[in-house]
Amino acid sequence: MGDISPFQFQVVAALIFMIGVVGVLIRRNMIVMFMCIELMLNAANLSLVAFSREIGDDQGQILAFMVMVVAAVEVAVGLAIIISLVRNRDTVNIEDASQMKW
Amino acid sequence: MNEHVSPALRWIPLLPLAAAVLSGLWLVFAPRHLPRAAVILLAVGAPIASFAISLSQVFALATSFDSGQMFMTDNLYTWISAGDFHAELSFLLDPLSSVMILVVTGVGSLIHIYSVGYMDDDHRDDRGFQRFFVYLNLFTFAMLMLVLGDNLLVMFVGWEGVGLCSYLLIGFWFLDDANAAAGQKAFVVNRIGDFGFLLGIFLLFWSFADAGAPTVEFREMAANIGLLSEKVVALPSWLSFLPGFPSWGLLTLACLCLFLGACGKSAQIPLYVWLPDAMAGPTPVSALIHAATMVTAGVYMVCRMSFAFSLAPGAEATVAWVGAATALFAATIGLAQTDIKKVLAYSTVSQLGYMFIAAGVAGYSAAVFHLMTHAFFKALLFLGAGSVILGMHHEQDIMKMGGLRTRMPWTSFTFLVGVLAIAGVPGFSGFFSKDEILLAAHEAHDIPGHHTIWLIGLVTAGLTAFYMFRLYYLVFTGESRADHHTREHIHESPGWIVGPLVILAFLSFAGGLVGLPDAYGALVGIPQSNSLHYFLQPVAASPVHEVDAATEFSLAVTTTLVGFAGIALATLLYLVRRDLPAQIAGAIRPLYELVRDKYRIDELYDAVIVKPLVGFSRVVLARGVDQGLIDGLGVNGVASVFRGAADGVLKYAQTGLAQSYMFAMLLGGALLIAWLVGGA
């Protein structure tokens, strides 16, 4: 890999992950929040694949594949929920969905 | 070994129990009550069967006396087994308990028969009829447990049982609040006595255990009593006013505690107040429980524990003096009562006092003798009173009676027999038993002031004769003072009622013969005629008094004269010059009213004890401790702490926003990772 160390891949993964975290916490648009969650999943995948190459075992890649499958399902269902939610309230702002407040 | 096992003994108490349980369960679970004939068969058959078995067992015991066998036992099972200590559920038939079971089952059976006729009047509801006999049988069971038990624990079970049944039966017609209150009063006052009884048991057990012989069984305690005879108890300094300070004999203390129990059960000062109120119950109950059997339990207990009392002179003197005081006190109250049952109630308290006089001067056989004769004539008097009440359509005020002799001949005659017996007229049973007590008191030189006690007994005998004849004259002689309607319906009572009256009359007359003093027996050529005395000697030994016949006869004559004086006075006031009583009462009005109002002792107790206690309970305990402390601080307080925490602090974590939840999760996750990795 030349002089790219595995550590550098981890840094990238960490960075993308934290951007996703901050995005979820900051944004109010439900759909954008969801996208940030996808970012987090992707970051995790990157980390997995990098480690997998680092130790030479392809199990990490298989796990990354499974993560992708699950992410796909999750997006489908989650977006369906968001659609019903938005239909009912006519807003995509997360703060309008806080009925479980004390 | 002078011991014989007899498995038949257990059936004496168990048969009435079985009858009570069967009938009782039927009442609880079956939709309809049993047919009357079945109830009668069950309820009356059981005590009669017990009587038959008792008779055969006592006969067997008596005949085996010569071969040295003094008692029979029957062990059901080991109740408590803890290390060296064993307590069995076991019965003991010895001379003392023989007399008791014959009295209980014999007189008890007669009263059961009587009750069939008496409670028949209770047309209010037939369940009442069955319920009455369930309680009555249950009482018989408990009383038999009390007298047949071979240790203090079984006796205590019976003791509590009769207390319970007394409560149930006094308040039998509980729909009337006054009756229920009377039952409650009996139970509560009894409880105070029971407290003393329990203390006595504990003290004895603990002391015996300390001395190496842990037991509560009578024979074992009697055998080992020497271990305790020298022991003393150190009194705390705040009790310095008591005589005998700084230390009391252990046995004296224990016997006094036991005697407190006896005072409760046998209605002596200061715990007699429940007995007059107990007249609220049906008359057969008064006859059985409050005349013949339950109230004698205290006397029985003292006699049973004679081996301890005879080593505790302080306790003995106390017993004798309390008995004397009660006898006189109650007799004076009886002079001014106008309710037929109340007169008999105070008379019972007074006669029980006599029994304790006897027990206190160690005349145990005299006490038991009087217990027996009193059972006969007092039951007779009460049952007769019941017959009168029925005939007078539930009228109990003697001032409204009169002239019943012609309309109720059987009742009148048998009642007269009872009155003659209790007045101590020579020849009747009461004469012999009362005389034996007075003789024992006269000769008891180790009891301080015994001559005074004798004098008190003498005076009380006179008073007894007086007020009993007063009762007889007012109820049965002269013109009827009842209103026209009642007068029309006065009738003699049916056979169920009259039959037992006749039998008891016979016993009241002839029952004294078993205790015929030797002096009299010698006159007619019968040696050692006081069979009862000699029968009881192995168990309740009275000290031997060498009394010559002259002393005995002179004392008897004195007593008889005093008795006749009482009768004469009563005849004057209530037969000859009927106007005098009212005039006398008018002349000493304040005194008369004090006596008639039973010296206002109940009011005194109420003001000094009951009201403060109830007030304390209501204000301090109920409101203060229970509501305020336990409910308010404890239960509600703890709950409100949590509520405050949740409402004030914790609920703000529920923002409803997904983002705050996620942030919390991340924070937690980060901490977790840090902790896990931190070690590496």
Added chain:
Amino acid sequence: MKLAGLLTPQFWVFWIFSSAAVAGAAGVVGNVRNPINSALSLVVSMLALAGLYVLLEAQFVGLIQVMVYAGAIVVLFLFVIMLLNLRGSGASGAELQPLTKLVGTGLVVLGTLFLVRVLATGRAPWPDVDPSYGTTRAIGEALYSDYVLSVQVAGVLLLAGILAAVVLAKKKVD
């Protein structure tokens, strides 16, 4: 392929693609005006990641990344955005305050530092792997022998997801 020298192809590939990935991620978060912009940024980020996967000799994973993530998932996002007819910042929530941006950036930095502390393993870099590592054939063989159960479960999960999505998103029929 190991080439000596400062500027190897791997070096350039890595840095270009990783910058694109991070920039795309920032774009997702930072695009306040229009969610469509966020979605497109996401696509960029995912494609860049696919490139990184290939660099790590995970060809199959990279392929799937493009096909599934960029090609299906983000497309689904776009469909939903357009279905719900969201436009502009009126419906999509408020602007980001400057303070929020500051805090967010700070959080990113802190979090990254924290995570890399965890992720640093200090292992000797890059063992040799045989050429079949990460190929479709190799992954396929592994999936259908050692991990066949997982594959089946994943299938069931997908079915459940389909049903759920259909039921949830249906308009109520009057």
